[in-house]
Amino acid sequence: MTGEKPDDLSDQRLAELPGEPAPLDATPLHTESQVPPARVEPVVVPRWMQAVVLTAALFAFAALARASRPVLLVFIVATVIALILNPVVKLLQRAGLPRGAATAVVLLGFFAALAGTIALLVNPVSDQIRAFQRDLPGLINNANDWLADLQETLDERGFGIQIARRGETALETLRSNVVRGSGDILSFTRDLIRIFVEAGFALILILVTAIYMLIYGKQIGALVRRVMPPGDGTPDDDYPIRVQKAVFGYVRGQLTFSLIMGASAGLSLWLFGVLGIFPAGKTYAVFFGVFYGFMELIPYVGPVLGSAAPILVALFQGEPLTAVWLVVLFLVLQQLEGHVVAPQVFSHSLRINPLVVIFVLLLGGHLYGIVGALVALPLAAIARETTMYLRRHLVLEPWGTPTAEVLREAPPPQARTARRRCPECGTSAAASAEFCFACGAPVGPRHPRRPDQDLAGKHPAHIRGGAAARALRRGPTWAKHWARRRAGSAVVAEPDASRGEAVEPGHSDVG
Structure with missing residues (x-):
């Protein structure tokens, strides 16, 4: 016996306790791409579910998609837009903006870029249209002259094709059709206005849906993680x-x-x-x-x-x-x-x-x-x-194979590591992680014997407990110095990059 109290276990002994995560200074930090995977058992779909539920779900989805094509298209386009703009929103969030303000900034920037592009294209396109209207009679005359030259060449070589007359007839038919069809311009204009109004309402609905998806992206991501297999x-x-x-x-x-x-x-x-x-x-x-x-x-x-x-x-x-x-x-x-x-x-x-x-x-x-x-x-x-x-x-x-044999034949999962759930979105996080990689919420290192206690920024004496922890919390100055000498001078806080410690990014690109 060394005379130490049971509460004053060393960090090394704490790290060796079975079934409990090691303290922060005894466990190497992992970057986002180095987080060790946890053991995940495959979800076995029973035979009755394959025969009944999956078949019924496929038929129901096909019928719903056929009956609600316009609505489904609106949500599909809004989802794609939200997924494209979501990384920019996350980038502004890391800069300190709330998610709603970041969404507003991204949408304003998107509309500004769209308006600038339209402004750059409107003048050249309108100039080309006006030039085309101005040059249209000359183009028709050039076409007639070209047809006349071609007809002369054909006549000189003995071909009996009256291409000029047919071309003039086609141009005259075009003019007469334009005159006769002038009465349909009003009907065409009405149809065009109706199409533009419907497209405008659909565009507004798509943008509103995409905005809500961006604002509530974090909740949507958590819901998807709960619905899908872990x-x-x-x-x-x-x-x-x-x-x-x-x-x-x-x-x-x-x-x-x-x-x-x-x-x-x-x-x-x-x-x-x-x-x-x-x-x-x-x-x-x-x-x-x-x-x-x-x-x-x-x-x-x-x-x-x-x-x-x-x-x-x-x-x-x-x-x-x-x-x-x-x-x-x-x-x-x-x-x-x-x-x-x-x-x-x-x-x-x-x-x-x-x-x-x-x-x-x-x-x-x-x-x-x-x-x-x-x-x-x-x-x-x-x-x-x-x-x-x-x-x-x-x-x-x-069919005909017991579930136990299916699990035995499944690929073996990797070894289990000490993990815990994020309190915000429920995503599994490594024991050494201080932030959830999915939503960015702080998870922090945990007390080795009290998993519900967050130890971010606390002194190791607080982790060890006992007389050193009590002296460090409320004792006089000499007692605090004694506690620091007893527990060591390191403080459980953010990793120091200057000492070569790996800093784990606490964010991801999905809300």
Whole structure:
């Protein structure tokens, strides 16, 4: 016997107590990527649940999705927007802003960028439209002259084709149809106004839903963690974080894709200008390339709008043959875009097979049009992460095989480590962690024999208890010096980076 009181156990002996976490100074700190995984048993889905519940759930979801397509589309688009903007909100939160204020700042910045982009594009587009209206009669006359020259060439070579007369008839038919269809302009305008009003209401609803998702992101993340099978407590096995990374992959792939296509279009137009095919391409190659790359953010319609600008410029200059060459150029670019560039870029950023990328884009465009194609790839990335997560944590009980044999054949989980639950979101945290990696809430080191007591910032004498702790709390100065000499001079606080201690980040990208 050494004469020490039972309460005055050394830190080393405390670390050796079975079933209890070691104190902070006896356990090495782990970074977010080094948090050891906990032992997680797979969830076995019984046979009756596979036959009844899962089948009924699939049919119910299909019926609900078919009956509520517009509402479901609003929530899907709002979810994707919230997942894209959530990391920026978290970054502002770490700077000290409340989540509501951070959400407001992000949305104001988003609208400011959108308004600035529209302001930059409105003037060039409106100028091109006015120039097209002004040059339209001249273009028609040029077309008639070109048809007359072609007819003369055909007559000289003995061809009996009256192409000029047919062309003039087609132009006259076009004029007459325009005159007869002028009465339908009012009806078309009404339909156009109705479409714009419906799209405006849908956009407002999407933005409001995305705002609420951003504000209550922390609660939504905690709810998702409670609904899904529990992970092992590491960021790599946390479902909301995996979904966030999947959406990040889509954004990264989309930006890379737009950059590649914009640079390809600008370089091709510059080469056309150098070769003399499209003289304006050498002067405006950068503008056309940036505009085409920006339009690539819009599926289906974007490439058409991006290629329209140089083609219209060629027509304005009275060069129909140049316009034909530009049409051929952009057709080739769009074929390469749809069959080579997009599948390869998104297959690497989303880790999805290129054939699946093409199928998902076509399916989304068929079901929901442009908006469906826009959200198809992020939804495919989320579906992939969900499938991989459930495959890891769910085991379907084979028909005719007892559950015990299923558990024996399941992959062995890694060794259990001392862990505890976050008081805010319930996520499993390492024993040495001071902050929850999922929500950022302080969890702090715990008393080795009193897990409900937070020891962040306290002296080791408070941890050990006994006479030293009492002297340090309320004793005179000499008693405090005695307690410090007895317990040591280290204080349980934040790790000191100057001494080479690892500082564990207490945050993540998911609320």
